Amino acid sequence: MDYRLRITIQPMDVTQEIKSRLDIVDIVSETVTLRKSGRNYAGFCPFHANSRTPAFFVFPETQTWRCFGACAEGGDVFSFVMKRQGWEFKETLEALAQRAGVELHEYTPEEKKRRTHADKLTDLLGAAADYFHQLFLHAPQAEGARLYVNGRILTDTTIAAFKLGYALDSWDACRTHFNAQGYSDQELVEAGLLSENPEKGSRYDRFRGRLMIPIRDVDGRTVGFGARTLDKDGLPKYLNSPQTLVFDKSHLLFGLDMGKRDIREARQAVIVEGYMDVIQAWQAGFRNVVAQMGTALTEAQLQQLKRYTKRFVLALDADAAGAKATLRSLQVARQTLDRDTEVRFDAYGLVQHEGRLQADIRIVTLPEGEDPDSIIRANAARWPQLVAQAQPVVAYVIGVATQDLDIRDAKAKTAVAQQIIPLIKDIADPIERDHYWQELARALRVDERALRQTRLPDTARPAAATQPTKPATTQKNGGTAVPRPTSGQVHGSGMRQAHYLSQCLRHPYLLQQVNERLAQCGQTAVTEKDFLNPEDRAIMQLLPRWLQSSGGVYRQAVVTIDELWDILDDSPTAPLTRRAEYLFSLPAAPDVEMERLADQLMLSVLDWRLEKTRELVNEVEQYYKEAQIENDAEAVEVYQQLKRELPVVVWQLNKARNAMSGANRRRAADNM
Numbered sequence: 327m328d329y330r331l332r333i334t335i336q337p338m339d340v341t342q343e344i345k346s347r348l349d350i351v352d353i354v355s356e357t358v359t360l361r362k363s364g365r366n367y368a369g370f371c372p373f374h375a376n377s378r379t380p381a382f383f384v385f386p387e388t389q390t391w392r393c394f395g396a397c398a399e400g401g402d403v404f405s406f407v408m409k410r411q412g413w414e415f416k417e418t419l420e421a422l423a424q425r426a427g428v429e430l431h432e433y434t435p436e437e438k439k440r441r442t443h444a445d446k447l448t449d450l451l452g453a454a455a456d457y458f459h460q461l462f463l464h465a466p467q468a469e470g471a472r473l474y475v476n477g478r479i480l481t482d483t484t485i486a487a488f489k490l491g492y493a494l495d496s497w498d499a500c501r502t503h504f505n506a507q508g509y510s511d512q513e514l515v516e517a518g519l520l521s522e523n524p525e526k527g528s529r530y531d532r533f534r535g536r537l538m539i540p541i542r543d544v545d546g547r548t549v550g551f552g553a554r555t556l557d558k559d560g561l562p563k564y565l566n567s568p569q570t571l572v573f574d575k576s577h578l579l580f581g582l583d584m585g586k587r588d589i590r591e592a593r594q595a596v597i598v599e600g601y602m603d604v605i606q607a608w609q610a611g612f613r614n615v616v617a618q619m620g621t622a623l624t625e626a627q628l629q630q631l632k633r634y635t636k637r638f639v640l641a642l643d644a645d646a647a648g649a650k651a652t653l654r655s656l657q658v659a660r661q662t663l664d665r666d667t668e669v670r671f672d673a674y675g676l677v678q679h680e681g682r683l684q685a686d687i688r689i690v691t692l693p694e695g696e697d698p699d700s701i702i703r704a705n706a707a708r709w710p711q712l713v714a715q716a717q718p719v720v721a722y723v724i725g726v727a728t729q730d731l732d733i734r735d736a737k738a739k740t741a742v743a744q745q746i747i748p749l750i751k752d753i754a755d756p757i758e759r760d761h762y763w764q765e766l767a768r769a770l771r772v773d774e775r776a777l778r779q780t781r782l783p784d785t786a787r788p789a790a791a792t793q794p795t796k797p798a799t800t801q802k803n804g805g806t807a808v809p810r811p812t813s814g815q816v817h818g819s820g821m822r823q824a825h826y827l828s829q830c831l832r833h834p835y836l837l838q839q840v841n842e843r844l845a846q847c848g849q850t851a852v853t854e855k856d857f858l859n860p861e862d863r864a865i866m867q868l869l870p871r872w873l874q875s876s877g878g879v880y881r882q883a884v885v886t887i888d889e890l891w892d893i894l895d896d897s898p899t900a901p902l903t904r905r906a907e908y909l910f911s912l913p914a915a916p917d918v919e920m921e922r923l924a925d926q927l928m929l930s931v932l933d934w935r936l937e938k939t940r941e942l943v944n945e946v947e948q949y950y951k952e953a954q955i956e957n958d959a960e961a962v963e964v965y966q967q968l969k970r971e972l973p974v975v976v977w978q979l980n981k982a983r984n985a986m987s988g989a990n991r992r993r994a995a996d997n998m
Contacts, residue, residue, distance in 0.1 A: 344419075346545075347426040347633055349590055350389045350403045357410060360384060368964065373397050373409060374855045380964065383949070394946055394968050396855055399938070427629055440571070447517045447572050450509055451540075451548040454519055457503060458491025458538040458551075468492035470556050471537045478602065479703055484609040487584065488539065493553065495535030518550060518567035536565065539580075539601050541573070541619075544630060546583040549573045552601050564601070566619075575619035577626040580604055588613035589634040596639045596690075596713055597623065597631075603641075603698035610706045615698070637686040639716045641698055688716035720749050720762045728769045739770045743780050822930045823857050827865060828909040829927060837869070839924035840931065847982035852931055865906060925986065932983045939979060943972045 351367060354360065360367040361380070371382035374396040381394040392400030399409070408418045423430050462468045462485075471492040475485060493500065500519055501511065511529050514520040521532040536553035543549050550567030567573045579597075581604040582589075589595045592614040598604060600617055607615035618627060623640075631638065690712050692701065702709050717725070727742045746766055753759040767774040830836050841851040854866040950965035 344422050344426045344428050345389055345403055347428065348403055348422065349386070349633060350391060350406065351384055351386050351590065352634070353403055354384050354391060354406060358382065358384075363964070371397055373399070381968065383964075392949075394964075426633070427626075443516075444571050447513070447570065448547045448549060450504070450513060450517045450519075451550065451572070453507065454500070454504070454517070454551075455489050455491060455538075455540040455548045457500070458493055458533075458540075459489045460491075461494060462490055462492040462538070465492065465494065467494055474537060474554075474556055478606070478699070480605065481609060484605060487608070488605055491538035491540070493531065493533035493536050493538050497530045497534065500531040500533070501529065516570060518570045518573060532568075533565065539605075541567070541578060541580055542583045543572075543578060544582050544586065549578070550575075552580070554601075576624040577630075578619050579627050579630060580617040580619065581608065582616050582630060584608065585613050585616055586634050589616075589631070593635050594637040594639060595631050595635050596641055598641050598698050599643065600697065600699065606699045606702045607709070610702050610709070612702070612706075612709055637688075639688045639690055639713055641690045641692060641713065641716075643692060643697060687719045689719065689722035690716040691722075720746070720753070721765065723749060724762070724766055724769050731770075733771055739772065740780070743770060743772075743777055744782055747777065747780055747782060822934045823862055824909060826852070826927050826930055827862055827869075829923065830869065831906070831909055833923070836924055836927060839921075840928045843924060843928040843986065844931065844982075847985050848978065849932070849982050856931065856935065865909075929983065929986055932979055932986065936976065936979045936983070939972060939975050943976065946972060 351360070354367075358369045358372050360369040363380075363383070366386065367384040368380040369382050369384075370376050370380055371393040373393060376382075376396070382391070383394065384391045390400060390402050391406050399405075404418050404422065407413065407422060411418065411421070413421065420430070462471055471490075475490060480490075501514060504514055504519070505511070511520060515522060515529065519532055520529045522529050533551060533553045535557075536555055539552040539554065540548045541550045541552055550570070550573035552567075553565045555561070555563055555565075566575060569575075580601055585595075585604075585608070594614060596607075596612070596615045598607070598615055598617050604615050604617045607613070616631070618624075628638075692698070692712065698709065701712070723746055727745055731742060732738055743766065750759060750762045750766065753762065763774050763777060767777050770777070826840075837852070844851060852866070854862075857866055946965055946968045950962065950969060953962045953965055
């Protein structure tokens with residue numbers, strides 16, 4: 327099953343759409359330990375050795391990162407993943423689009439028309455939310471709705487935040503109001519505000535005499551309504567908007583637009599069943615709470631939450647219906663999250679394929695006859711205590727499945743085992759897995775070895791998971807890789823770096839000569855940390871070892887493309903080999919003495935280091951001023967240290983460059 331949320335977007339909007347659905351703090355935190363520093367996050371840069379100053383910053387508001395240390399680099403989530411993964415832009419685009427659930431293709435004329443129409447419907451629904459809210463606040467007919475809300479002890483602030491409303495008990499009040507605003511009956515039907523009777527050919531207001539709760543998408547746009555009856559015997563208790571172009575309850579979570587920031591901060595989302603549960607929790611300060619839009623969680627809902635956290639607590643009713651809904655939710659959750667295989671870089675830059683769980687899913691069983699709304703209204707302090715007691719998934723399932731089990735019924739015990747064993751087998755951690763084998767054996771009062779030998783029917787076997795694949799590489803042309811330039815080439819520093827690598831591949835001993843000259847000027851040797859392009863960094867990291875003979879002396883012969891394929895342990899179409907082919911395609915240096923070529927390359931290294939450091943100085947100054955305005959003492963301290971250090975680095979680089987230029991002039995004069 328392809329569980330990803332499919333979003334069609336225009337080419338110009340694609341990167342922004344992806345970035346809006348991902349949080350750079352979450353992505354960076356997977357490989358970097360971050361601490362909160364004012365409004366931002368700080369840590370040690372994963373791209374260079376640094377154990378003293380946390381010079382790596384992530385800025386949530388701008389969704390950018392910056393290393394104020396040796397890297398002198400920064401950018402958005404795309405540049406970070408490219409750097410971390412060693413991917414080109416196309417690969418990164420495909421990987422992040424897959425993670426965000428965005429499908430990459432252009433709008434057709436029909437799709438453009440559809441999106442324009444969807445925008446008009448959301449505008450209409452936003453106006454409807456305002457209309458119902460004003461009726462709630464001021465209409466005499468809404469007194470019953472106001473009394474109901476007062477009984478829920480909701481404040482004016484909460485009422486305004488959720489824009490609670492009231493629909494007049496009329497068959498055509500909403501229709502008449504919006505017809506006067508220029509909206510047609512057909513548009514009102516398509517927005518879910520009017521219902522139709524095909525037999526009579528009549529149209530009438532869908533919501534009548536109900537408390538109106540606007541349902542918003544993750545971006546805060548009203549896309550539908552949940553309407554609660556105010557009649558004690560009224561049915562249904564809640565009437566939702568019908569399925570429309572913009573309202574699909576399987577893709578929505580009530581309260582996510584208002585809670586996503588708090589979910590990120592808490593690193594946990596609590597999922598409840600009702601609108602009032604979310605509203606009451608929000609008012610009490612528990613703002614990482616959202617509600618599912620049906621009896622069971624869906625793949626799309628979980629994927630939305632996964633952008634903000636990987637820890638979910640399902641807080642569902644304790645009655646039988648709640649238990650069944652919980653089990654259905656768990657099944658969806660495991661199919662959606664647990665079977666993802668994530669590609670990550672550890673601290674050493676090694677790619678690891680992890681077959682572990684992608685989310686920590688826990689269950690909180692609420693007291694009989696209570697829900698989050700009633701619990702929080704009675705004693706708000708109980709809520710975090712209950713959430714903290716949430717059980718892990720498998721422990722909860724074992725408890726629910728064995729609660730009413732006749733322990734003397736062997737077939738019933740087998741049926742329970744067949745339900746739970748697939749969950750246990752999915753657990754990646756062997757200790758945790760063994761723990762649940764033992765727990766299930768104790769609950770069923772059977773030997774653990776018998777459980778492990780239990781044969782599962784086909785219906786009990788989990789469906790094959792959708793495994794993300796590594797983004798496709800460049801297509802071949804007649805079996806030969808098509809070389810293509812990378813992003814670093816278009817910048818001055820990137821071009822100088824490419825030229826440096828190109829000449830060192832042709833003349834390996836230049837590596838040693840350039841580093842000797844740098845050492846004479848008090849500068850560090852060239853390493854992978856100097857390079858902007860991720861492929862160049864990877865090549866440079868291994869290049870010295872490849873080019874040295876067994877005696878540690880750099881070889882004289884040029885490395886061939888065929889040798890590089892073996893050296894890089896890369897296929898002819900993989901990124902590093904393509905980059906190496908590109909480097910070999912660059913023009914060779916003119917016929918000059920190797921000594922002069924080494925001097926030129928050494929000056930090129932100093933030039934690109936100066937360029938990066940000057941950019942760094944400007945950015946530190948900007949962020950220092952912002953930190954002062956925000957009274958962010960920790961950030962100010964870091965930036966003050968950098969403001970002291972960076973001018974010294976610039977001075978040292980300029981001194982080295984001047985010394986090298988003077989040496990070149992003297993050498994040229996001696997040769998005249």
